[in-house]
Amino acid sequence: MELTTPQKGKWKRLKAEIIKRPFIAYSMGLSPKDIERLFLGGYPTLKELDELLAKMLEVREAKIERLRPVLTRVVGHRGSAQFAAKIHTDSMSIKYIIDKRYKSVPSHDLISRIEIYLYYLCDFELSLEYQTEAKLFFSGKIEELSLKASKVSASINTLPGYLEKIKVFDKKNTSQHYGDKYAIGSLTYHLDKAIEDLQEMRLEVEIILENLIDV
Secondary structure, three states, X not given: OOOOHHHXXXXXHHHHHHHHOOHHHHHOOOOHHHHHHHHHXXXXXXXXXXXXXXXHHHHHHHHHHHHHHHHHHHOXXXXXXXXXXXXXXXXXXXXXXXXXXXXXXXXXXXXXXXXXXXXXXXXXXXXXXXXXXXXXXXXHHHHHHHHHHHHXXXXXXXXXXHHXXXXXXXXXXXXXXXXXXXXXXXXXXXXXXXXXXXXXXXXXXXXXXXXXXXX
């Protein structure tokens, strides 16, 4: 029986996933002959497709079970929001993995980002399938840090203006514009935010220097 259009879509997505991460095929127990037959022979049968999808699901579940204890110990619920922000996902996804409350098994894209960051945080053993993605991930992090540094620099450059307002501000002069009062009051907020951003950047740079680059 020929596959339906939705089933063909599933096959194309599965095929693209294996092409992106070839070692997944071996984790699924596929032999070189199986891979050649499936990838060069058009579409699999419905039975083969169902078996392949089930095997892919088993691989993802096994990876989640392997990283869950480390994620719980190193990140936990308290650190889930900060960790999620670093790997570009939402905190509930991390909490659901920790509690095993997800409705669908997380994708390889999410699993790889979690593994990569745990690898650099605590020497978590990175899966063979994700080895080539590690440097690409942190190259992206370096670009993010550069952008963040520019924003922090721009924020710090506004501080002299606030300080000038303090120098000329007279709290007894009730006719002074409300905007000046507000600007002066927000000075400590801008300072605290810049310090917080710089501290976070320092931690990220240390991780990259210690693990990504040989120094």
